[in-house]
Amino acid sequence: MEQAFPKGTPKQDQMTRKKDRTTAKAKTKKLSNKKNRYYYKSKDTMRVITAKNFQLMIRLRDTGNGGHCISCGRYITWNSNCNAGHYIPGRRNALLLNEANCHSQCIHCNKVLSGNVAEYRVNLIKKVGLEKVLELESKKNDVVQIKKETFVTLNKYFLGEIKRLKKELGIR
DSSP states (O other): OOOSSOTTSHHHHHHHHHHHHHHHHHHHHHHHHHHOTTTTOOHHHHHHHHHHHHHHHHHHHHHTTOEEOTTTOOEEOTTSSEEEEESSOOSSBTTTTOGGGEEEEEHIIIIISTTOHHHHHHHHHHHHOHHHHHHHHHTTTOBOOOOHHHHHHHHHHHHHHHHHHHHHHTOO
16 A cells, blocks of 8 residues: 655655654653653642541551540441541641541541540540640641642552551451
């Protein structure tokens, strides 16, 4: 089968150059996607993804094969009646992704009783010590700006921890 335009004509050269540019763009885009799957995600999207993975990691850490609510002591499992409840709440504060500030809580304590903070504090002191609790309380009003790259790095860490915990607990 013959080419539509003879080789070496201006029209053929123009078509070849256009094809080469298109192929190069596709290869570049494909490489950048493989390099970092979060490349095209916004900062807010990365914050949500990282928060979800953080909460899953906390639930697995505290109640992998069944555990107890940090506030009321009720038996909970990681996948059904469990939340990752923050001792110091707040979406913009420095303690949002702090592992010492977040523990497994039953849905009733976290949602209905707004964290059941009085009981949470008592049991948190037993779990991590008074010094750590006072340190968390001192950071209550701190606000930090987290960059997208930091969310990506934290997300990778949380995914690794989730994988390790699931393997350790025998969860698929």
